[in-house]
Amino acid sequence: MRTIVAEDNASGKWQGRVNTRFPPEPNGYLHIGHAKSICLNFGIAAENPGGKCNLRFDDTNPCKEEQEFVDSIIADVKWLGWDWQDRLYFGSDYFGQMYEYAVQLVKAGCAYVCDLTAEETRQYRGTLTAPGKDSPFRSRTVEENLDLLARMKNGEFPDGSRTLRAKIDMAHPNLNMRDPVMYRILHESHHRTGDEWCIYPMYDWAHGLEDSIEGITHSICTLEFENHRPLYDWFLDQLGIHHPQQIEFARLNLTYTVMSKRKLFRLVAEGLVDGWDDPRMPTICGLRRRGYSPAAIRNFCRRIGINKFPGTVEIALLEHYLRQDLNKHSARVMAVLKPLKIVITNYPEGQSEELDAINNPEDPAAGIRKVPFSRELYIEQDDFMEEAPKKFYRLTPGREVRLRYAYFITCTDVVKNDQGNVVEVRCTYDPATKGGDSPDGRKVKSTLHWVCAEKSLPAEVRLYDNLFTKENPDNAEKGKDFTANLNPDSLQTLTNCRVEPSLADAKPLTRVQFERLGYFCVDADTEKQDKLIFNCTVTLRDTWARIQKKAQQKK
RNA sequence: UGGGGAAUAGUGUAACGGUAGCACGAAUGACUCUGAAUCAUUUAGUCAAGGUUCGAAUCCUUGUUCCCCAGCCA
Numbered sequence: 001m002r003t004i005v006a007e008d009n010a011s012g013k014w015q016g017r018v019n020t021r022f023p024p025e026p027n028g029y030l031h032i033g034h035a036k037s038i039c040l041n042f043g044i045a046a047e048n049p050g051g052k053c054n055l056r057f058d059d060t061n062p063c064k065e066e067q068e069f070v071d072s073i074i075a076d077v078k079w080l081g082w083d084w085q086d087r088l089y090f091g092s093d094y095f096g097q098m099y100e101y102a103v104q105l106v107k108a109g110c111a112y113v114c115d116l117t118a119e120e121t122r123q124y125r126g127t128l129t130a131p132g133k134d135s136p137f138r139s140r141t142v143e144e145n146l147d148l149l150a151r152m153k154n155g156e157f158p159d160g161s162r163t164l165r166a167k168i169d170m171a172h173p174n175l176n177m178r179d180p181v182m183y184r185i186l187h188e189s190h191h192r193t194g195d196e197w198c199i200y201p202m203y204d205w206a207h208g209l210e211d212s213i214e215g216i217t218h219s220i221c222t223l224e225f226e227n228h229r230p231l232y233d234w235f236l237d238q239l240g241i242h243h244p245q246q247i248e249f250a251r252l253n254l255t256y257t258v259m260s261k262r263k264l265f266r267l268v269a270e271g272l273v274d275g276w277d278d279p280r281m282p283t284i285c286g287l288r289r290r291g292y293s294p295a296a297i298r299n300f301c302r303r304i305g306i307n308k309f310p311g312t313v314e315i316a317l318l319e320h321y322l323r324q325d326l327n328k329h330s331a332r333v334m335a336v337l338k339p340l341k342i343v344i345t346n347y348p349e350g351q352s353e354e355l356d357a358i359n360n361p362e363d364p365a366a367g368i369r370k371v372p373f374s375r376e377l378y379i380e381q382d383d384f385m386e387e388a389p390k391k392f393y394r395l396t397p398g399r400e401v402r403l404r405y406a407y408f409i410t411c412t413d414v415v416k417n418d419q420g421n422v423v424e425v426r427c428t429y430d431p432a433t434k435g436g437d438s439p440d441g442r443k444v445k446s447t448l449h450w451v452c453a454e455k456s457l458p459a460e461v462r463l464y465d466n467l468f469t470k471e472n473p474d475n476a477e478k479g480k481d482f483t484a485n486l487n488p489d490s491l492q493t494l495t496n497c498r499v500e501p502s503l504a505d506a507k508p509l510t511r512v513q514f515e516r517l518g519y520f521c522v523d524a525d526t527e528k529q530d531k532l533i534f535n536c537t538v539t540l541r542d543t544w545a546r547i548q549k550k551a552q553q554k555k
Numbered sequence: 556u557g558g559g560g561a562a563u564a565g566u567g568u569a570a571c572g573g574u575a576g577c578a579c580g581a582a583u584g585a586c587u588c589u590g591a592a593u594c595a596u597u598u599a600g601u602c603a604a605g606g607u608u609c610g611a612a613u614c615c616u617u618g619u620u621c622c623c624c625a626g627c628c629a
Contacts, residue, residue, distance in 0.1 A: 003571095025629055061628060118627050127625055129557045163627055173558040175625050184627035203629045227559055227624050248560085250622085255566085261629095303578065305568045307561090310622055314566050317579050327592060362592075393590080402588060436588050447588045516589045543590045 001247055001306045005044055005218055008245075014217040018051035020044055021216050022077065023058045023091075023207070026069035026191075028261045029276045030076045030284045032297065032318070033252040039301035040249070041220055042082040054214055055084040058091045060206045062190035070191070076284040081294045091210045092192045098201050098209050099153065101239055102164060102182060106145045110238050111182060112138055113148035114165045121163070124170070125178050131171035132178045138167060152185055155198045159185050164199075168234065176231045180204055208232045208244075216244040222251045223308060252304065253312040256466035257282045258473050258482055272486060273467070279523075279535045280467045280490050290464070291511050291521025291537030296325040315466065319538050326511065326519040326537065331359045331366060334404065334449040335499040335514040335534075337461055339378035341453060342425040344409060347375040352452070355435065357405040371500050373406050376453035378498050380516075383448045384425055386414060391547050393445035395425065402447040404515060408433040449515045456498040459532035462523065463492040503532060516540065 008014055020041040024034065045051035055077060059065050074088075105111040114137045116124060126132030140148075152162055164183040172178050182205040187198045201209075211219045219232075226248045236243040253259060258267075259282060267273045267281070276283050279290035287297065300321040304313050334357070352374040360366035379395070388396040395401050400410040407429040415424035432439050436447070467473075467490050473482040503512070510522040518539035526533045 023629095027629080058629070064628075121627070122625075125625060127557085130625095131557090132625090160627065175558080178625090181627050186627085200627095202627075207629085223560075224623055225629090229559090250561090303567080307568075308622095309561050311567065314579070317567070320579055323591090332589080358588095361589085391590090404588060444588090446590075449589075513589085513591090516591070518591095540589075540591045545590090547590085 001040075001220070001249065002044060002047070004245075004247065005048065008217070009048060016050070017215075017217055018045055018048040019054070019215055019217045020051075020220060021054040021056050021089075021211065021214065023056045023210070024073050025058045025061070025064070026066065026073060027061070027064040028069060028265065030073055031259060031261075031264065032254065032282045032284070032287065033259045034076075035080060035284060035297050036252045036301050036304065037220070037222070038077055038080060038082060039298055040306060042084075043302065044218070044220075052087065053082070053084060054087040054089055054216070056089040056091065056210060056214065058203070058207065058210065059190070059192065060091055060201050060203065062186060062188040062200060065191055067191050072285065076288075079288060079294055080284065080297060087214075089210075089214060090192055091206055092190060094206075094210060094213050095193060095197055095201070097213060098206060101209060101241075102149065102201075102205075103146065105166070105182075105235075105238060106149060106164075107142060108238065109142060109167065111164055111166050112140050112145050113152065114138070114163050114179075114181075115161070116163075118160060121181070125175065126170070128175070134170050135165070135179065138179070149183075152183065152199050153197075155187065157185055159187055161185060166205075166231075166235070174227060174230055176204065176228050177234070180231060204228055204231050205235060208235050208246075211244045212236055212239075212242045215242060219244045219246045221246060221248055223248050223310065248308065249306045250308055250310045253310065254282065254318065255312055255315045255471040256468050256473070257315065258468070263482060266483070267467075270483070272483060279462070280464055288509070289521070289524065290535050291326075291509075291519060292322060293325050293329070293511065296322040299325065312472070322538050323519070323541070326513065328362050329360075330511050330513040330519055332357075332361070332513045332515050333500050333503060334371065334451055335459065335461075335497060335503075335517065335520070336378045336380050336449065336451050336456070337494050337497050337514075337517065338381040339451075339496060339498050340381045340384055340425060341423070342377050342379055342409075342427055342450075344375050344377070344407075344429045345412065345426050346428045349375055351375065352455075355405050369502050371405065371502070372452040372455040373403075374452050374454060377403070377450045378453055378456065379403075379425075379448050379450045383446075384411075384422065386422060389551070391544075394448060395427075395446075400430075400444050402433070402436050402444045403450045404447050405436050406434075406450065407431070407436070408438060408444060447516075449517070451498045451500050453498075455501050457501055457504060457532060459497045459499045459503075459534060461494045461497045461520070461534045461536065463494065463536045465490050465492075497534075499532060499534075506532065511537065513540075 022038050022041045042053045045053035114135045163181045165179045168177045170178045183199045186200050229246050232246050277285040277289045300318050354370035356368045357371045383394045397411050409427040409429045411427050413426040414422045417423045468485045469487045470485045473485045476484045506522045508522050508524045519537040520534040521537050523533040523535050
């Protein structure tokens with residue numbers, strides 16, 4: 001596709017212009033599939049000198065469209081990092097011009113007013129294999145059509161009583177060419193034009209005109225419109241106006257999620273998720289709340305490429321670009337999700353100190369911060385095992401490990417509760433290893449993250465897994481649908497977490513890496529509920545987890 | 556049984572008649588104050604069968620499989 005644009009540019013087909021557009025219908029929230037289209041359209045414009053991409057709302061159906069969606073779409077495209085400058089357009093702004101064009105087509109004998117009901121229209125259309133038959137109103141005179149069209153526009157007829165149709169060919173093998181409806185009567189208030197209109201243009205009629213009026217050069221859309229291209233071309237040819245080239249590409253499918261507006265709507269409507277911006281949703285606002293960065297999404301969209309084959313991209317690829325970007329840009333902090341108390345028995349009671357920690361090893365300019373250390377600390381429950389299996393090289397009785405940026409410690413003893421669970425680990429530390437380096441050069445097998453028991457802050461952490469348990473959620477048993485494949489464990493809330501004090505004033509959408517755990521993002525609920533709440537954006541790659549998993553599979 | 560499209564490693568994507576390459580994943584190793592990152596190595600592919608050609612993923616023929624279309628939705 002980029003080749004086509006580049007070649008058109010070289011051949012001067014459009015006088016060296018490149019003007020694409022992203023044309024959403026404001027009837028829902030944008031998702032990662034839209035991001036593919038957004039990055040394609042804005043990306044192609046950006047790659048060509050002088051290239052432009054318009055943001056245009058295709059708002060031709062007042063029954064489904066709302067200002068709320070207009071606002072969210074604008075916010076999402078902007079957040080993704082794209083700029084349409086002063087070219088924010090609405091299809092509804094062209095309703096007057098479209099009507100003029102319709103009159104022109106009627107005068108040319110290329111369109112007629114049809115009195116068939118919706119049901120009759122369907123019957124007359126024929127089937128995939130059988131041709132349709134002409135509407136009895138097909139042969140009305142131009143004068144009569146002009147009169148009826150004007151009266152349709154003036155509101156003289158009830159909803160659904162008449163349509164304006166293009167006069168093409170009721171026997172055409174492409175159903176879209178069997179006298180398609182151009183206007184329907186809808187006494188419905190539009191979110192922008194109010195009650196000015198009671199006839200509204202259909203997609204096929206409106207879309208090409210919108211493209212033409214804006215001087216679009218390349219009209220990029222998804223595969224299901226391939227069948228509509230002959231009609232797109234027909235309207236523009238009949239009118240003899242600027243005629244952009246429509247090019248189709250396959251929409252994005254991702255494993256372990258659903259992408260259709262209808263299905264996402266159901267998840268929200270049925271309370272199966274917590275709203276459009278639920279961090280498990282593939283919506284742009286959901287991904288944003290989850291902690292995704294715009295750059296990660298853009299890089300992903302660039303890499304998945306453009307095609308005409310409806311494939312499914314692995315969610316792992318998205319996560320790869322996520323980690324790649326977050327690794328470079330996220331500040332590191334220490335947080336303990338499932339705390340296990342440790343007591344440094346040879347560290348003086350009541351004493352504490354501040355240790356230097358590097359904010360981001362990938363970015364020296366990010367500097368250092370202080371973290372408090374004292375006699376009592378928390379480490380991760382997963383980082384201690386009383387009886388360590390072969391490849392476990394974290395803390396276990398008798399073993400020395402490093403506390404990151406702090407000291408080497410050796411486990412000397414454990415304290416158990418009545419159920420026999422370890423509730424406290426006792427260790428000694430080596431004062432000579434302050435900062436985490438051993439003067440004698442001795443090595444430890446692992447480095448653990450930790451927080452000070454007293455000075456760390458309580459926090460809630462929300463862990464996420466795929467929303468669905470199957471790669472293709474639609475692959476459900478007979479009689480069931482995708483909701484049967486919802487993952488019951490897609491959200492896990494941990495309420496006893498501890499984070500280092502530097503996070504005290506973290507604002508929503510702040511992205512950090514919890515060392516050795518993953519990337520986390522401060523949730524909007526932090527301000528509402530007045531406590532620190534983090535979403536797990538994505539975990540770090542975890543070799544140990546894979547080793548464990550393999551060991552279990554062997555059993 | 557009509558029409559329109561599409562098929563390249565597990566996944567996604569290049570190669571436009573001239574060495575099938577890249578990324579993700581997976582595996583192995585090195586390194587490491589994150590079992591992260593980084594680095595190295597390995598793994599694995601042209602839907603099928605014919606044909607044209609010195610040479611075919613690419614051109615031709617036939618077949619197979621998949622996607623889309625019968626809204627007064629977009």
